Amino acid sequence: SFVDPARRARYASVKEMVSLASGVIVSLSIGAATDAFDAAGNVRGGFAFTAVCMAIFSLCDLICLLLIKNEPVKEKTERQPLLPALKAVFSNRAFIRVLLIHCLFNIATYATIGFMGTYKQDELAYTIGQIQIINTVGVAGRFLASRPFGRFSDRFTYYKGIMLALVILASAFALNMFTSPSARWLVIAFTLLQSVSCAGTSQNLLNITYAYVPEKYFVHATVIKSSVSGVVGFCATLVSGRLLSAVQANGNTFLGMHVYSQQLLSAISLAVTLITLAYMCIASRKMKTQ
Numbered sequence: 001s002f003v004d005p006a007r008r009a010r011y012a013s014v015k016e017m018v019s020l021a022s023g024v025i026v027s028l029s030i031g032a033a034t035d036a037f038d039a040a041g042n043v044r045g046g047f048a049f050t051a052v053c054m055a056i057f058s059l060c061d062l063i064c065l066l067l068i069k070n071e072p073v074k075e076k077t078e079r080q081p082l083l084p085a086l087k088a089v090f091s092n093r094a095f096i097r098v099l100l101i102h103c104l105f106n107i108a109t110y111a112t113i114g115f116m117g118t119y120k121q122d123e124l125a126y127t128i129g130q131i132q133i134i135n136t137v138g139v140a141g142r143f144l145a146s147r148p149f150g151r152f153s154d155r156f157t158y159y160k161g162i163m164l165a166l167v168i169l170a171s172a173f174a175l176n177m178f179t180s181p182s183a184r185w186l187v188i189a190f191t192l193l194q195s196v197s198c199a200g201t202s203q204n205l206l207n208i209t210y211a212y213v214p215e216k217y218f219v220h221a222t223v224i225k226s227s228v229s230g231v232v233g234f235c236a237t238l239v240s241g242r243l244l245s246a247v248q249a250n251g252n253t254f255l256g257m258h259v260y261s262q263q264l265l266s267a268i269s270l271a272v273t274l275i276t277l278a279y280m281c282i283a284s285r286k287m288k289t290q
Contacts, residue, residue: 013150165200
C-alpha cells in the first residue's frame, strides 16, 4: 500500500537484495560463533546463542512494524465477508490459472531442491565449508539478478518475469541431470542458476496476484494460493522422498540404468517446469490484467 504499483517489482527486488545481503552476513557470523562454541565443547551454548539472536531479531521486526504509520484513509473500506470473498476469488478464472502455475512451480522445485544438500555432501563429497561457499555464490547471483528482474517485471509484467525465471530454472535442472561425482562442478552451476531464477519467481509469484485479483480480495487470494500450493509442494516432497529411497535401495539403478536419485528427480523437475512454461504460453492469451 506504500509502493507505486508501477514500481512494485523494483521495490520488491531492492527489499530482497537487502534481505539477502544481511542474511549472508548474519548466517556467516552465527555460523562462526556456533563453531567456536562447538570447538569449546559447549554445544548447548551455541544453541542458546542462536536462540537469543533469533529473539533479538524478532523483537526488531516487531519494533519496525510498530513504527509503520498507516496513511489517513479518506473512505472507510468495508470488511469483506469470508464466504462471498471466497466465491469471488474462486470464480476468477485468471486467479485459478495463477494458482495452477504456482502449484506446478512448487512441484518442480520441492521435488528436487530439498534433497540437494545431502547430495552435495554424500555423493559429491563436498565439505560443509565448500557447500557454504557454493550456496553463498548462489545468493550472490540472486542478489545481482534481483534488480534487473525487478525492472524487467515492471516493464513487461510479473507474468513474463515468471516465465523468464522458469527458463533459467529449466536450464538449472537440465544441468543437474548430468551432475555426478565425476562432474561434480556442475552442481555449482546448478546452484547459481537456481538461485538466480528465485530472483524472478519469489517476488513475482506474490505480486502477480495484484494483477488479476481485485485489491479488496487480495488477502483472501494470497492465503488460498500460498496454502494450496504449499500443500501440493509438500506432497511432491513426500513422493520424491519415496522415489529417492527406492532408487538408493536398488543400488542407484532405475530401469536398468545407473543413475543417482537427484539426477532422476532433476529430470522430473525439468519436465514439470517445461509443462508450466507451455501452460503459461497457452494461458497468457486468456489472461487480462486489471
